[in-house]
Amino acid sequence: MRTRLLIIFLLLLQACQMLYAKIPVLSKKAQISVLTCSAGDQLFSSFGHTAFRVQDPELGIDVVYNYGTFDFNKPNFYLNFAKGKLIYSLSRKSFEAFLYDYQLEKRWIKEQLLDLNQEQANHLLKFFEENYKPENRDYPYDPLFNNCSTITGDILEEQIGNAIVFNGSHLKELMTFRQLVHQHIKTNEWGTFGIDLAFGGITDKQATVRQHMFLPYYAMYQLNNTTYNGKPLLSRERTISDYPEKSDQSTFLTSPLFWFMFVLCFVIAITYLDKKHDGQNKWLDFTLFFVSGLAGLILMLLWFATDHVVTQLNFNFLWLLPTNLVVAFYIVSKKKPTWLTKYLWLALGLMVVILLIWIFKIQILSPLNIPLLLILAIRYLFLLKKI
Numbered sequence: 001m002r003t004r005l006l007i008i009f010l011l012l013l014q015a016c017q018m019l020y021a022k023i024p025v026l027s028k029k030a031q032i033s034v035l036t037c038s039a040g041d042q043l044f045s046s047f048g049h050t051a052f053r054v055q056d057p058e059l060g061i062d063v064v065y066n067y068g069t070f071d072f073n074k075p076n077f078y079l080n081f082a083k084g085k086l087i088y089s090l091s092r093k094s095f096e097a098f099l100y101d102y103q104l105e106k107r108w109i110k111e112q113l114l115d116l117n118q119e120q121a122n123h124l125l126k127f128f129e130e131n132y133k134p135e136n137r138d139y140p141y142d143p144l145f146n147n148c149s150t151i152t153g154d155i156l157e158e159q160i161g162n163a164i165v166f167n168g169s170h171l172k173e174l175m176t177f178r179q180l181v182h183q184h185i186k187t188n189e190w191g192t193f194g195i196d197l198a199f200g201g202i203t204d205k206q207a208t209v210r211q212h213m214f215l216p217y218y219a220m221y222q223l224n225n226t227t228y229n230g231k232p233l234l235s236r237e238r239t240i241s242d243y244p245e246k247s248d249q250s251t252f253l254t255s256p257l258f259w260f261m262f263v264l265c266f267v268i269a270i271t272y273l274d275k276k277h278d279g280q281n282k283w284l285d286f287t288l289f290f291v292s293g294l295a296g297l298i299l300m301l302l303w304f305a306t307d308h309v310v311t312q313l314n315f316n317f318l319w320l321l322p323t324n325l326v327v328a329f330y331i332v333s334k335k336k337p338t339w340l341t342k343y344l345w346l347a348l349g350l351m352v353v354i355l356l357i358w359i360f361k362i363q364i365l366s367p368l369n370i371p372l373l374l375i376l377a378i379r380y381l382f383l384l385k386k387i
Contacts, residue, residue: 023125023126023129024056024059024061024125025122026054026056026059026061026118026121026122026125027056027058027059027118028118029056029057029058030054030055030056030058030059030061030118030121030122030125031054031055031056031113031114031121032052032053032054032055032113032114032116032121032124032125033052033053033055033111033112033113033114034050034051034052034053034111034112034114034152034219034220034223035050035051035052035053035064035098035109035110035111035240036048036049036050036109036110036111036112036216036217036219036220037049037050037051037102037107037108037109037216038107038108038109038243038245038246039107039184039245039246040105040107040246041105041246041249043185043191046184046185046191047181047184047215047216047217048149048184048215048216048217049068049148049149049216050067050068050148050149050151050152050216050219050220051064051065051066051067051068051098051148052064052065052066052124052128052152052155053065053095053111054121054124054125054128055095062094062095062096063092063093063094063095064092064093064094064095064098065090065091065092065128065131065132066090066091066092066093066098066148067088067089067090067139067147067148067151068088068147068148069088069089069090069091070086070087070088070089070141071089083305083306083307084306084307084308084309084311085140085307086140086141087138087139087140087141088138088139088140088141088147088148089137089138089139090128090131090132090136090137090139091137092128092132099240099241102241103241106243107241107243107246108239108241108242108243108244108245109239109240109241110220110237110238110239110240111237111238111239111240112220112223112224112234112237113234113235113236113237113238114156114233114234114235115228115231115232115233115234115235116160120160123159124155124159124160127155127159139151140307142309142310143214143310144177144203144211144214144309144310145211145214145309147214148216149213149214149215149216149218149219150211150213150214150219152213152219152223153166153210153213153219153222156226156233160228161228163228163229164226164227164228164233165226165227165228166209166210166213166222166225166226167209167225167226167227168209168212168225169225170221170222170224170225171209171212174206174207174208174209174212175206175207175212176203176204176205176206176207176364177199177202177203177204177205177207177211177214177310178196178199178203178204178364180207180212180214180215180218181195181199181203183215184215184217186248187366187367187368188252188255188256188257188368189248189250189255189256190255190256192366193256193366193368196364196365196366196368197295197299197316197366197369198299198302198310198311198314199310199311199314200303200310200311200312200313200314200315200363201312201313201314201315201362201363202309202310202312202313203310204361204362204363204364209222224237256368257368257371260368260371260372260375261371263371263375264371264374264375267284267288267375267378267379268378270284271378271379271382274382274386275382280383280386282331282332284379285328285331285332285379285383286328286329286331286332288375288376288379289324289325289327289328289331290324290325290328292319292320292321292324292376293320293321293322293323293324293325293326293327293328294325295320296316296317296320296321296322296323296324296325297322297325299311299314299316299317299320300317300322302314303317313363314363315354315357315362315363316354316363316365316369318350318351318353318354318357319347319350319351319354319369319373319376321347321350323343324347327340327343331383336387340383340387341384341387344380344383344384344387345384347376347380348377348380348381351373351376351377354373355373
């Protein structure tokens with residue numbers, strides 16, 4: 001008897017789960033919208049965020065589907081990030097919980113309501129729920145070509161139909177990916193310096209109208225200028241929470257330019273003393289060669305040994321020579337090898353090459369590289385006279 005009751009209970013539980021898991025049919029009052037959130041304080045949130053909202057007052061549904069979810073605690077998170085194998089996920093949470101997170105950070109949220117009929121709204125909901133299944137929710141993230149914002153355009157075009165037209169008349173000009181990134185982060189910041197150093201020449205290519213949508217702000221502007229069957233895709237737009245745009249709180253004393261100029265002045269002073277006293281500060285030379293070589297090696301690995309797209313065609317290794325890693329040990333030896341003079345001339349020549357690459361816009365370099373180039377050039381010239 002107990003066994004029969006247990007079986008009946010389990011069958012009822014399974015039936016309840018199946019009923020709960022069944023995708024509801026949205027009413028005519030249902031609305032699907034795109035949420036755009038302003039930039040945050042952290043580097044990864046400096047470009048804003050995009051998500052979908054599904055609401056139906058008759059069914060009591062109000063949820064957000066968020067393609068921008070990642071977990072620092074996942075196994076090998078940082079290793080996978082370095083290898084270009086970072087996995088993002090689609091998450092689902094109540095709109096109330098989503099709103100609370102952004103109000104806590106004091107970031108504005110704007111909502112654009114899509115002009116969809118009941119059938120289209122239900123089709124989108126079915127798509128989101130299918131995507132939310134554990135076996136479907138993960139996707140390979142790319143900061144420029146496959147993120148929470150680019151997915152917005154892809155989903156609308158693929159799920160609503162090819163009658164969608166992304167008009168680019170709102171853009172005064174088509175910009176490069178690097179120019180678009182720089183609209184959200186200032187040049188004289190450590191994060192920007194790292195991005196400019198790691199991003200290759202591929203980011204200096206002009207982005208198409210659709211590719212501008214990799215930035216949430218531009219995705220928002222684009223939806224205002226998108227049509228479906230010749231009519232505006234949006235029914236209306238509204239502000240959900242209104243906060244001022246985040247302002248830069250950094251100071252010049254903590255900026256990379258200050259510290260690079262400080263090191264440049266230090267290197268000039270040491271070089272002057274070395275020349276005056278006919279000496280060589282071996283610790284300085286070893287540090288400069290080793291650090292520059294290590295940086296160059298990392299850049300080459302990002303280009304050739306990872307799945308990152310944005311780090312391709314990066315010619316910064318021409319002045320951050322990976323071979324400096326090895327030369328660092330020869331440069332401090334008592335007896336310098338005979339080939340060292342030719343190597344230093346080659347290093348100086350490659351600096352000229354990288355400047356030409358910059359001038360002809362094959363790859364745009366950060367102005368912050370200039371004091372670093374001068375630091376290395378000064379020691380290269382000093383060592384040429386010293387050897």
